[in-house]
Amino acid sequence: MDGFQTPKPKRPKLDYPHGDVRPELGETIQVAPGIEWVSMPLPFSLKFINLWLIDDGDSWTIVDTGLPLPETRSAWKSLIEARITRDKPLKRVMVTHMHPDHVGCAGWLCHKYGADLWMSRLEYITCRMLVSDTGREAPKAGVDFFCRAGWNDAQIDNYKERFGGFGRGVSQMPDAFHRLADGDTFEMAGEAWEVITGNGHSPEHACLYCPSLNLLISGDQLLPRISSNVSVHPTEPDADPLLDWMTSCEKLLERLPEDVLVLPAHNEPFRGAHARLRHLIDGHETGLSRLKGRMQKGPLTVMDTFTSLFGRAIQPDEVGMATGEAIAHLNCMVHRGEVVSIVGDDGVSRYQLT
Known part of the structure; x- marks a missing residue:
């Protein structure tokens, strides 16, 4: 569920x-006292x-x-x-956020081994909501959203089909959970840990920070080589997740030391969190600047922005993710007062500089 x-x-x-x-499948690598790194396969471009x-x-x-794949x-x-x-016993299953590659096996593990689910409230509720969409027809609000794009x-x-x-990638969720909230502290691996939440990639992403080990389990909130997908979705078409994302990056800059060991959900463990966080912020600001430059030549539809934002052609199976991320950038510019959106007679939104 990550970006481009x-x-x-x-x-x-x-x-x-x-x-x-x-680590090979079924094996682990110890990365800190009491903490073992596990790697599981994914059936898409990220691989693991x-x-x-x-x-x-x-x-x-x-x-x-x-x-919840058989091999996993x-x-x-x-x-x-x-x-x-x-x-x-297995006592806890903690989930950083509700995307299926993170939460997919949580229910199965909890039910099979009698473990408790620990998760932030918005992630748990959003996951349960999306799972409930399985079997429903695509809503008119969603069709209208993508027609405007x-x-x-x-x-x-394809969207309707x-x-x-989402629900097919998530095992049955437990009916109760232990809430993780920003600033919470708890004990794990014999050390004190702190919850640091972030927004933009998902509703209330929980990172887990251990000051004594100088270690952060970052989920998708901080990755070394790819930028997490930051998208607007049909359920909240006017949202500004890009502002949420950049604010979350600033929050991590304030609360983490530069030399913290980051355990990310994708790629390899790394140090250099501050430099990477600044790079992520600067990268999105560069994307916004490119869009403003393009708009000086005239209004743009969402689909017109792809080359400026991503620097390459978008493949058919990437259009949904690219659309959400493009609208996130455009909505950010609208909220900043730099751009207005006008729906044409054809029902398509066009964005132009104010």
């Missing part, structure tokens, strides 16, 4: 203490997701879970059942 390699300022040099090594198995002394905790469930069974005992009939038909697919 958009044209950005030069990427900073980061330190990767493990190089490009990653990083998950974390944590020794709490008298129990085990999992942070993020992977998609089999690998979890192998990893967990070699470790858990009656006196040392300039989608053609084939793209609209795929609507409700």
Whole structure:
């Protein structure tokens, strides 16, 4: 559920203490005392997701879970059942956010091993809401949203066919959860941890920070090589998630030390958080500047922005994600008072400089 390699300022040099090594399926690499790195496969371009198995002394905790694929469930069974005992059970499944590659196996793990689900409130509620769309017809609000973006009939038909697919990537969610909120503290791996929430990529993404280990489990909120997708969705067409995202990056700059070891959901563990966060902010500001430059030549539809934002042609299976991210940039400019949106007689929105 992550974004594109958009044209950005030069990427900073980061330190990767493990190089490009990653654990094999069903194996782990220890990255800190009591913290094991797990890697599970994904059936799309990112290929893998990083998950974390944590020794709490008298129990085990999992942070993020992977998609409910047969090979993922089999690998979890192998990893967990070699470790858990009656006196040392799987106690918690913690989920950074509600995207299926993170929450997909959470319900299955909780139900099978009697573990509690820990998650932020907005992520849990949003996940339950999206799962409930499975089996429904695509709503008119969604069709209208993508028509205003300039989608053609084939793209609209594809949206209708795929609507409700979220629930097929998520095992049955527990009916109760333990809430994670910004500033909460808890004990894990024998150390004190703090919750730092972020917004923009998802509603209330929870990062987990351990000052004594100088370590951050960042989920998708801070990745070293790709920028997380920041999108507007049909459920809130006037939202400004890009402002939320950049504000969250500033928040992490304030609350994290520069040399923190970041355990991201994708790519490899790294150091250099401050440089990477500034690079992410600057990259989006560069994208906004490019759009303003294009608009000096005339109004743009959402589809007209792709080349300026992403620097390449967008493949058919990427159009939905690209549309959401493009509208996020355009809405940010609207909220800043730099751009207005006018719906033409053809029902398509066009954006022009104020």
